[in-house]
Amino acid sequence: MRITFKKLTECTIQDAIMAWNKGFEDYFVKMEMTPELFFNRLENEGLSLTHSFVAFDQEEPVAIVLNGFRVIKGKKTAWNGGTGIAVNYRGKGVSRLIMEEALKIYSEEGSEVATLEAIKENERAIRLYERFGYQITDSLVYLSGFPEVKEISILAKSIRPEQLSAFPFYNENVAWQCQWQSVKSGEAQIYFDKDRNPLGYSLFKRVWNQEGQLEKVFLFQFELFCEVTEESIQAVFASISEGERNPVCFITINASLSNPVIQYLMDHGFKKTTEQVQMVKKL
Template structure:
C-alpha cells in the first residue's frame, strides 16, 4: 500500500533517500546528501510543510518538493522536483503525489502551480499534461566559460549605473515576476543588482546576479538570474548589452558564466543577445503551469 506523508513528518534521512531513489537514472546525476538537501530547501524557498513523500511498506519511494511565493498579489507554487523509484514508475505513484500536492496548494490559496521539465523527459511531460499543466515557454540553461580574447559586450553612455539589492529590482514596474522560480529575486540570495537610469530618471533596465568565490577568495563563477530592459525604452538590445557589460565585465577572467532557465519567449531579447555573444545552451527545459481553479 502506498502512503503519502508531508515532508515535515519525515526524517531528513528518509527525505534524502526518497530523493536519491526517486531520481536514480535521471538525465543527470541528482544524487544528494543531508547537508546539500537542506541547503537547497533554504536557498530555493522550498517547504517541508508543502512537500510530500511517498512510502511503500515504510520505505520511501518518491518525493515532490514544493514552495510558495506571492507574485503580484497572488500565491504561486513551484514544484522543485518530482521523483519516483524505478520499480514504482508508471504505476500511478507520481500522479498520487501530485494530487496530494494540489490538495496542499488549494489549502494554501495557491492560484497558479508551476514547474520545469527536461525537454527530453517525455514521460514526465505527459504526466503533467494529464493533470492539467500546459507548456508556456521553452527554457535554456546558458553557459560561456573561460576567458575571452575581446570584451563581447558594448557599453552605452546614455545611462547611469545604480546599484541596489535583488529584492529592490523586484519592485520595478517591468520586473518579470512570472519568469521561472529559480530566476526570481528570492532565489538570488547573496546576490547583487543593478539598474540603468536614463537622463530623466527612468529605469531603463535591471539585472541581478551572484558572484561565487573559492575558499581563497578567487572569483570562479557568476550566475545571472535576470537581465531585462524596460519595454517602454527604445533600443532594448543596447540596454541589455550594457547591463551584461556591468555584470560580466570584459570577460578576461577564466570563470564560469551561467544563466539558468532563460525563457526563450518571455525574455526573447535577452536570450537572443546572450547567444549572439557566445553563450551556449547546455540544458533545455519546458516551463509548465496549471491554473489551480482547474
C-alpha cells in the same frame, strides 16, 4: 504495494534523502543530494517542510515531492520544486497518487495557480503533468559563454535583490528559481541612460576563485528595455565584471527564450546546456 504519505516534518533526513536520490538516480542531469545540499535547496528556494512529502511503500521511501508557495501578481502560486519516483515504482500508479496528493495540498492552501519546470527531453513527466491539467507556457534555457568584456561604461545602481520588487519594471513572471526570493544571497543592478531613465536590470550571483578572481556569473534575470545591441550587452557585462581581466563564464539560469537578450546571446556564441519547459495549471 501500499502507498502512504508523510510530510517532510514527519520524516527522518535519511528517508528524505533516500527518496530524493532514488527518485532522480537516472535523471537527465545529476541531482544527487547530501543532507547539506538538500536543506540548502529548501532554504534558498523557499520550499515548505510542512507541504512537501515523501511517499512510502510500507517502511520504504519510494517517492518525493517538494512544494513551495508565493504570492505572484496577486495570486497565491504553488510551485512543484522536484518530483522523483524510484525506478522500480514507475508505471505502477505511484505518479498518479503523488500528483493527486500534491494538488490536494495546493487546494487546501488556497492556491490559484500551480507551476513547475520539466526537462524538455523528459517526455514521460511532461505527459503526466498534462494529464493533470498543466500546460506548457514557455521554454527556458541554461546558456553558458565566455564573452569578451569591453570597457563600456554605463550608469549602474547596485541594490539588494529584495529591492527589485519595488520597481514597476520588475518582471515577476519568471521561473521560480529566478525570482528575487530565490536569489537573496545574490546581487542586483539597475541600468540608466544619461537622463536617469531605466535601461534594464540584472539579478545575479558572482563566484570568485581562491586567488580572488571573478570566475563565474550566474544570471537569474537580465532584462533590457532599450535595443539589444553589442554595446548594451557589453556595458552590462562590464558593469557586473567590474574590470576583471581574466575570462569570466556567464551562465543564464532558466532564462526565457522569448527574452531578446537570450536570443542575442545564443546568436553570439553562448551554448545551450539544458532546456526546460515551464508548465502552469490554473486551480
